[in-house]
Amino acid sequence: MRRSVWNIGALALALLFAAGCTQSVPPPPSPPPPSTTAPPALPVSLVDVPIDVDLELLRQRLEREVPKEIDHEKSWERSGSKGLRYRVERGPIEVGFREGKLHVGAELRYRARACVGVGRWCQKVASCGYGKDGMRRAELTLSTPLSISPNWNLQTKTEASHRFVDPCKITFLRVDIRKQLDRTLEKKLPEVTKALDAELAKRAKVRERAQEAWEKVQRPIELHDGTWLVLAPEAVRLTPARGKGRHVRFSLGMTAKPRLVGGTRPEVEQRPLPALQRVAEGEGFSIFVQAQLPYDEATRHLREQVVGKHIDAGGHRTVIHDVEVFGSADGVRLRLDVEAKRGFFRKVRGTVDVVARPTWDPETGTLALEHLDYTLATQDAMAQAAEYLLHPDILEALRAEARWKLGDRIEDARAIATRELVREIAPGVQLRGQLDRLEPLSVVAAADGLVASVAAVGSAGLSFGPAS
Numbered sequence: 001m002r003r004s005v006w007n008i009g010a011l012a013l014a015l016l017f018a019a020g021c022t023q024s025v026p027p028p029p030s031p032p033p034p035s036t037t038a039p040p041a042l043p044v045s046l047v048d049v050p051i052d053v054d055l056e057l058l059r060q061r062l063e064r065e066v067p068k069e070i071d072h073e074k075s076w077e078r079s080g081s082k083g084l085r086y087r088v089e090r091g092p093i094e095v096g097f098r099e100g101k102l103h104v105g106a107e108l109r110y111r112a113r114a115c116v117g118v119g120r121w122c123q124k125v126a127s128c129g130y131g132k133d134g135m136r137r138a139e140l141t142l143s144t145p146l147s148i149s150p151n152w153n154l155q156t157k158t159e160a161s162h163r164f165v166d167p168c169k170i171t172f173l174r175v176d177i178r179k180q181l182d183r184t185l186e187k188k189l190p191e192v193t194k195a196l197d198a199e200l201a202k203r204a205k206v207r208e209r210a211q212e213a214w215e216k217v218q219r220p221i222e223l224h225d226g227t228w229l230v231l232a233p234e235a236v237r238l239t240p241a242r243g244k245g246r247h248v249r250f251s252l253g254m255t256a257k258p259r260l261v262g263g264t265r266p267e268v269e270q271r272p273l274p275a276l277q278r279v280a281e282g283e284g285f286s287i288f289v290q291a292q293l294p295y296d297e298a299t300r301h302l303r304e305q306v307v308g309k310h311i312d313a314g315g316h317r318t319v320i321h322d323v324e325v326f327g328s329a330d331g332v333r334l335r336l337d338v339e340a341k342r343g344f345f346r347k348v349r350g351t352v353d354v355v356a357r358p359t360w361d362p363e364t365g366t367l368a369l370e371h372l373d374y375t376l377a378t379q380d381a382m383a384q385a386a387e388y389l390l391h392p393d394i395l396e397a398l399r400a401e402a403r404w405k406l407g408d409r410i411e412d413a414r415a416i417a418t419r420e421l422v423r424e425i426a427p428g429v430q431l432r433g434q435l436d437r438l439e440p441l442s443v444v445a446a447a448d449g450l451v452a453s454v455a456a457v458g459s460a461g462l463s464f465g466p467a468s
Contacts, residue, residue, distance in 0.1 A: 086112035097243040128168030152207035158193035305401035313391035327445035365407015433460035
């Protein structure tokens with residue numbers, strides 16, 4: 001009898017123990033397929049760089065190289081039966097840009113004597129600019145449009161004009177010295193305009209400087225602590241020259257895909273200098289910055305927030321024992337080891353997969369997961385055995401904690417890029433840039449982590465000076 005009571009008690013204890021055991025649900029669903037999603041191809045950036053040219057340098061050069069006087073008073077310059085002796089002195093050279101053209105001008109002071117004769121004999125018959133009245137005044141102006149051809153040659157077409165402020169009078173022999181001076185200038189001015197065109201082309205060295213700058217901007221620029229700026233230019237464009245007074249502005253721009261790269265110096269393909277394209281207007285500067293959150297870092301952060309945390313899921317006391325973050329073709333996967341109490345003693349434990357969409361909050365600089373839901377495979381596996389492990393309260397608890405602060409990383413990248421966008425990119429060519437704001441683009445689940453892409457937008461300019 002005692003043995004029977006003992007057996008009954010042992011059976012009862014065994015049943016009670018069994019009731020308190022943790023029930024295992026069916027095997028976890030197959031691991032999510034490896035993510036094949038690459039970071040988004042960065043959109044082509046319109047990198048327009050205003051180029052300000054101070055014409056004062058040109059004025060100083062012309063001031064040095066253009067003779068201050070032309071003296072032809074010792075011999076007659078003959079044209080048929082008439083001859084001319086003259087002296088011309090120029091005043092300060094003025095350079096300006098207006099109505100789409102470069103203008104170079106100077107006031108001239110002149111005097112001249114005219115003669116009439118046959119053969120080597122020539123009798124002086126008139127003079128102008130001598131005596132108490134002093135030298136007469138005239139104005140000389142050279143003007144040319146400025147443009148650059150598709151093959152990077154400076155294009156100019158200088159035209160000359162002059163005006164006699166104080167014209168000479170016609171003598172009693174009907175000798176008009178002004179006309180003789182006109183004919184003399186008409187012969188000499190084409191040489192002057194041709195010389196100015198040649199000098200501008202020689203001094204500009206547009207193609208050489210463009211080639212050197214193009215090669216420079218293709219090279220990775222080390223910014224800070226293993227961070228590299230890769231401009232990746234693809235084409236070059238130029239707006240027409242604009243300006244006023246001694247200041248001229250072009251807008252030289254590149255269609256490019258600038259990006260910041262971490263690690264060792266990246267390898268880039270060197271492209272030949274492309275033909276120059278022409279556009280009407282456009283300025284602005286953008287660098288597309290990417291910040292990556294590796295999955296192991298995302299997992300570590302999320303474990304700190306949710307592992308061991310108890311959740312009241314529809315009246316069931318639920319605890320998450322582990323979580324892991326993956327990437328997949330349909331977004332971000334969270335794999336949970338979750339346990340819930342069912343009844344007073346019984347527990348159910350299983351592995352569930354959650355799919356979510358990554359988003360970027362530009363106001364807080366936070367990468368977050370939204371639109372969380374259980375995968376179809378998980379729903380099918382749990383439908384019969386442990387449906388209450390799929391409670392929406394678990395998803396809400398995950399959504400509240402699945403947040404990663406990346407704003408500091410991107411802001412640091414913006415600040416570093418701004419600081420380093422002040423550098424010489426070619427001899428005598430200084431790049432000065434400022435990145436003022438961040439504009440969100442996208443967040444994707446790539447193979448190795450979550451990638452947030454933003455545009456750092458601002459302005460940039462080139463200044464020209466002596467080559468270092």
